[in-house]
Amino acid sequence: MPAMTVFITFINLLALAPAVLGSPLHTLTNSSQQIKWGPCDFQSVSPLPVECGTLLVPVDYTNTACNETVALSLLRSRAVKAPSKGSILFNFGGPGYGAIHTLDLMTASFHGLTGGQYDLIAFDPRGVEKTLTFSCFDTPVDRKIAGYKYPLLPLNASDVALVDTWANTQALSNICRNRNTTTDRGALVGTAFVARDMMQIVDALGEDGLLRFWGISYGSLLGATVAAMFPDRMDRLVLDGVVNGHNYYHRFDIDVDSLLSADAAFRAILSECIAVGPAKCALATVNSTASELEATLIQLIEDFKANPIAVNTTIINAMFVVQLYYIVIKYPSAIANAAVHINYLLHRRNLTAVVDYYNGLQAGIAMGDDDSLWGIKCGDTIPRATELADVRPEVEHMAKSSEIFGSYLTTLATQCAPWPFEAKERYLGDFKVKTKVPVLFVGNTYDPVTPVASARNMSASFEGSVVLEQRGFGHASTSQSSACTAKVLRAYFANGTLPEAGTVCEVDTPLFKSR
Numbered sequence: 001m002p003a004m005t006v007f008i009t010f011i012n013l014l015a016l017a018p019a020v021l022g023s024p025l026h027t028l029t030n031s032s033q034q035i036k037w038g039p040c041d042f043q044s045v046s047p048l049p050v051e052c053g054t055l056l057v058p059v060d061y062t063n064t065a066c067n068e069t070v071a072l073s074l075l076r077s078r079a080v081k082a083p084s085k086g087s088i089l090f091n092f093g094g095p096g097y098g099a100i101h102t103l104d105l106m107t108a109s110f111h112g113l114t115g116g117q118y119d120l121i122a123f124d125p126r127g128v129e130k131t132l133t134f135s136c137f138d139t140p141v142d143r144k145i146a147g148y149k150y151p152l153l154p155l156n157a158s159d160v161a162l163v164d165t166w167a168n169t170q171a172l173s174n175i176c177r178n179r180n181t182t183t184d185r186g187a188l189v190g191t192a193f194v195a196r197d198m199m200q201i202v203d204a205l206g207e208d209g210l211l212r213f214w215g216i217s218y219g220s221l222l223g224a225t226v227a228a229m230f231p232d233r234m235d236r237l238v239l240d241g242v243v244n245g246h247n248y249y250h251r252f253d254i255d256v257d258s259l260l261s262a263d264a265a266f267r268a269i270l271s272e273c274i275a276v277g278p279a280k281c282a283l284a285t286v287n288s289t290a291s292e293l294e295a296t297l298i299q300l301i302e303d304f305k306a307n308p309i310a311v312n313t314t315i316i317n318a319m320f321v322v323q324l325y326y327i328v329i330k331y332p333s334a335i336a337n338a339a340v341h342i343n344y345l346l347h348r349r350n351l352t353a354v355v356d357y358y359n360g361l362q363a364g365i366a367m368g369d370d371d372s373l374w375g376i377k378c379g380d381t382i383p384r385a386t387e388l389a390d391v392r393p394e395v396e397h398m399a400k401s402s403e404i405f406g407s408y409l410t411t412l413a414t415q416c417a418p419w420p421f422e423a424k425e426r427y428l429g430d431f432k433v434k435t436k437v438p439v440l441f442v443g444n445t446y447d448p449v450t451p452v453a454s455a456r457n458m459s460a461s462f463e464g465s466v467v468l469e470q471r472g473f474g475h476a477s478t479s480q481s482s483a484c485t486a487k488v489l490r491a492y493f494a495n496g497t498l499p500e501a502g503t504v505c506e507v508d509t510p511l512f513k514s515r
Contacts, residue, residue, distance in 0.1 A: 033055075033056070033203075033204055034204050034206065035053040035054070035055045035074060035201070035204050035205065036053050036054055036055075037051045037052070037053040037076060038051060038052065038053065039051065039052065040052035040075065040104075042101075044104050045104060045105055046077065046104045046105070046107045046108075047107065047108050048077055048080065048107045048108060048111070049077070049078065050075055050076065050077050050104055050107065051075070051076050051078075052073065052074065052075050052076075052100070053073075053074045053075075053076065054071045054072060054073060054074065055071070055072045055074065055200065055201060055204050056069040056070070056071055056072075057069060057070060057072055057196075057197050057200045058070075059132070059188060060184075060188060060424065061193055061196050061424075061425065062424045062425060070126060070131060070132055071131070072123050072124070072126075072131060072197060072200075072201070073100060073123060073124045073129070073130065073131060074100070074121055074122065074123040074201070075099075075100040075103055075104055075121070075122050075123075076119055076120065076121050077103065077107040077111070077119065077120045078119050079111075079116060079117050079118055079119050080111050080116040081115070081116035081117045082117075083117070084117060084118065084119055085117045085118055086118060086119070086205075086207045086208060086210075086212060086235075087118060087119040087120070087121050087205055087207060087212065088114055088118045088119070088120055088121065088212040088213065088214060088236075088493070089121050089122070089123070089198060089201065089202075089211065089212065089213045089214075090102075090103055090110070090120065090121065090122045090213070090214050090215070090216075090219070091122075091125070091213075091214075091215045091216065091218070091219030091222050091223070092122075092216050092217070092219055093216050093217030093218045093219055093241070093476075094125075094128065094217070094218045094219075094372070094373065094376070095125070095127070095128070095191070095218045095372060095373060095376035095377055096127075096128055096370075096372035096373035096376065097128065097218075098124040098125075098128050098129040099122035099123060099124060099125070100122050100123070100124055100129075102122065103120060103121075103122035104122075107120060109478075110214075112486070113486050113489050113490065114214070114489065114490065114493045115490045115493050115494050117494075118212065118493065121201070121205075123197075123198075123201065125189075125194045125197070125222075125376075126188065126189050126193060126194055126197065127185075127188075127189030127372045127375050127376050128370075128372050128376075132185060132188060132189055133370050133372065134185055134186065134189050134370060134371055134372050134374075134375030134376070135179070135369075135370045135371050136172070136175050136176035136179045136180070136371045136374075136375075137175070137179065137371070138179075140369040143369065143371070146172065146175060150168035150169075150171045150172050151165075151168060152165050152168060152169065152411045152412065152414065152415065153165045153168075153411060154318070154319060154322075154407055154408045154411070155395065155399055155406070155407040155408070155410050155411055156407040156408075161411075162388070162392070162395065162411060162414075163388060165411045165414055166388040166391070166414050169414045169415050169417070169418055170418045172415070173418045173419055173420050174420075176371065176374070176375075176419075176420060176421070177420035177421075180421070185375075186375055186379055186420070186421025187379065187421055187422060187423055187424045188423075188424065189372070189375050189376050189379060189423070190376065190379045190380050190423025190424065190425060190426060191221065191222055191225050191376065191380050191423070191426075191427070192225060192229065192380075192423065192425040192426055192427050193423070193424070193425060194222060195222065195225050195226035195229050195230075195427075196229075196425075198211060198213070198222075198226050199211065199226070199230055199233065202233070208235075209233060210233055210234065210235035210436070211226065211230070211233055211234055211235060211237070212235045212236045212237070212493070213226070213236075213237050213238070214237075214238040214240065215237075215238070215239050215240065216240045216241050216476045216478065217240075217241045217243065217449070217450060217475065217476060218243060219239075219240075220239035220240060220241060220242045220243050220441075220450070220458075221243040221245050221248050223237050223238075223239045223439075224239060224243075224245045224431060224439075224458060224462075225245070225427045227433065227435050227439060227462070228427060228429055228431050228433045229427065231433045231434060231435045231436065232435075232436050233436065234435040234436050234437055234439070235436065235437050235496075236437055236440070236492055236493050236496060237435070237437070237439045237440065238439075238440050238442060238489065238492065238493075239439060239440070239441050239442070239455075239458070240441075240442040240443075240476045240477050240478070241442070241443065241444070241447060241449075241450040241475055241476030241477070242441055242442070242443055242450050242452075242454045242455035242458055243255050243258075243450055243454060244257055244258075244454040244457050244458065245427075245431055245458060246430070246431065246457065246458075248377075248380070248381075249380060249381065249382055249426065249427060249428075250382055250383060251383070251394055251413075252381055252383060252385070252391060252394055252413050252414075252416050252417050254377075254394070254398070254412055254413045254415075254416065255450070255454065256394050256397050256398045256401070256413065257398075257401060257451065257453065257454060257457075258398075258449050258450060258451070258454070259398060259401045259402035259405055259406060259409065259448070259449075259451075260401050260402075260451040260453055260454075261445070261446055261447055261448055261451035261452070261453070262326070262329070262402045262404065262405050262448035262449070263402050263403055263404050263405070264446060265329045265446035265447070265448045265473060266294070266325065266329055266404055266405075266448070267290065267294060268446050268473070269328075269329055269332065269335065269446075269473065269511065270283075270290040270293045270294055270297075271290040272511050272512060273290070273293065273339060273512065274287075274288070274289060274290050274293065276512045279514065280336060280512040280513065280514055281336060281339045281512050282336075282339045282340045282342075282343040283297075283339045283342060283343055283346075285343070286343065286346060296346070297325070297342070297346075298404065300321055300345065300346055301318050301321045301322055302318070304316055304317050304318050304320065304321050305317065305318035309348075309351065311351045311352055311354075311355045312352070312355065314355045314358075314359070316345070316351065316354070316355070318408075319408060320358065321345070322404075322405060322408045323358075323408075324338075324341075324342065324345075324358055324361070325342075325404070325405075326405055326408075326409070326448065327361045327362075327365070328342075328361075329446075329448045329473070329474075330448050330449055330474060330475045331361075331364075331365075331474060331475065331479070332473045332474045332479065332480075332511060333474070333479065335511060335512060336512050336513055336514075337357075338357075339512075341353065341354050341357045341358075374415060374416070374419070375421070377416060378415065378416035378419035378421070379419065379421050379422060379423040380423055380426055381416045381417075381419065382426060382428070383417075384417060384418070384419070385417035385418065386418070388414075390417065391413060391414050391417045394413045395410045395411060395413050395414065396410075398410040398413060405448075430461065431458065431461040431462065432461045432463075433461070433462060433463070434462075434463040434464065435462065435463075435464075435465075437496050438462070438463070438464035438465045438466065438496075438498060439459070439462045439464075439465040440465070440466060440468060440488075440489075440492050440498055440499075441455040441456075441458060441459045441462075441465060441466065441467045441468070442455065442467070442468045442469075442470065442476075442477045442485070443455035443456075443467060443468075443469055443470070443477075444469075444470050444471075444472050444473065444474060444475070444476065444477060444479065444480075445469060445470065445471045445472060445504075446472065446473045446474075447473075447474065447475055447476065447479075448475070449475050450475065450476070452467070452469050455467045455469075464498075465498075466498040466499055466500075466501055466503075467501075468485065468488055468499050468503055468504075468505060469503070469504045469505070470482055470484075470485050470504075470505045470507060471504055471505065471506050471507065472506075472507035472509075473507075473511055480507040480508075480509040480511075481507065481508050481509045482505050482506065482507045482508055482509075483508055484505035484506060485505040485507075488503070488505065
């Protein structure tokens with residue numbers, strides 16, 4: 001993620017905002033406007049053939065007098081079974097992540113999960129990668145310096161941590177304002193415009209005029225938005241690892257309930273560790289019960305809060321330890337290796353290896369040298385604040401939701417409150433809609449960033465929708481394999497069949513494998 005905020009290296013209504021539903025506004029797509037497909041300009045790693053394309057879309061959907069366009073970059077993997085039933089679009093999260101390279105890496109997996117009879121398409125949204133890139137700094141070095149100069153501090157760092165963080169977020173917002181005084185880009189990268197871009201893609205494909213979509217994490221918010229704007233044009237929509245859209249738009253652009261399952265995930269993983277024993281989990285040698293192990297690992301945070309250690313140019317402090325825990329429970333695919341390194345940390349051994357491991361994890365979730373995360377998220381938010389008192393209730397709400405992680409992750413809610421840019425169009429509704437085909441929501445039981453409670457919250461307002469709970473770990477259903485979940489997904493994409501309400505799928509991948 002952007003280094004604009006060192007703390008989160010890991011994560012007035014607009015007067016011009018159009019109506020809630022997606023009225024046509026400005027459009028370029030017509031029968032002659034088609035996507036130009038051809039070879040990709042990068043080395044594909046897909047085990048299946050892929051092709052890349054571009055599509056011109058309006059830069060500003062609210063300005064019919066503006067003829068300026070932006071070229072969307074797309075990647076397509078053709079259906080592997082005949083006949084093709086059309087296309088499924090994908091978004092894998094963010095905001096700020098490009099989607100093309102992720103789909104290129106996972107074409108075989110997603111063909112298997114969707115039944116193989118659809119073309120799979122990913123596109124890099126506006127504000128991301130090379131498409132209307134949003135940046136507050138001239139160089140990556142400038143961004144890193146600002147992050148250290150104006151950090152978002154843990155809530156429990158000191159008695160004045162929150163007030164200092166509030167001042168720092170204002171300073172960072174001022175930097176972004178000054179850097180973008182001659183451009184309207186901060187108003188052009190919002191989620192509602194991306195939703196319209198998606199419908200431009202659907203039209204240009206020349207199929208049945210309906211959107212089929214799988215959105216993960218922020219992609220679920222994008223999917224919920226496009227569904228609410230264009231409900232009559234929705235075919236099958238899978239919203240996976242679900243963001244609470246009510247919170248996203250109306251509570252300073254942060255899902256203040258996102259940590260509801262984080263502590264439970266951490267504790268369940270420790271229980272699994274003790275159950276499988278030292279042969280598979282190195283931390284099982286430390287304590288004999290999960291509760292004892294939890295106490296030991298929480299004490300480790302406190303120890304490094306009181307006595308940080310410098311390893312070369314990396315500081316191992318409380319934030320380092322908490323971020324390590326959080327990334328591990330969010331992406332648990334190699335958790336046995338994580339347990340080895342946390343055990344090193346406990347015994348103050350091989351600290352250089354621990355730092356290298358931590359830096360590798362951070363690099364794996366890095367979002368590039370731009371500020372698209374904040375440009376999109378903060379431009380989307382509807383409430384703005386000029387006083388810390390307006391934001392404090394949200395920070396405190398989030399802090400109370402997680403005993404382990406709350407104090408370290410909550411001041412993220414301050415970032416968007418003073419943001420200087422507002423997206424030209426934002427979804428202002430309540431998500432109470434009836435889509436042409438009911439939506440399938442999917443949530444992991446132990447998802448530490450998008451709890452299954454958020455999936456249920458969103459499903460409650462989408463008429464006819466159903467929540468599938470996967471009893472697994474990590475962020476979104478793709479974190480662990482499940483034959484049960486795959487069967488539900490294939491049935492849904494094949495004929496729109498939804499699982500019965502209350503369906504829970506078990507996972508097939510063991511959390512801990514032999515070391």
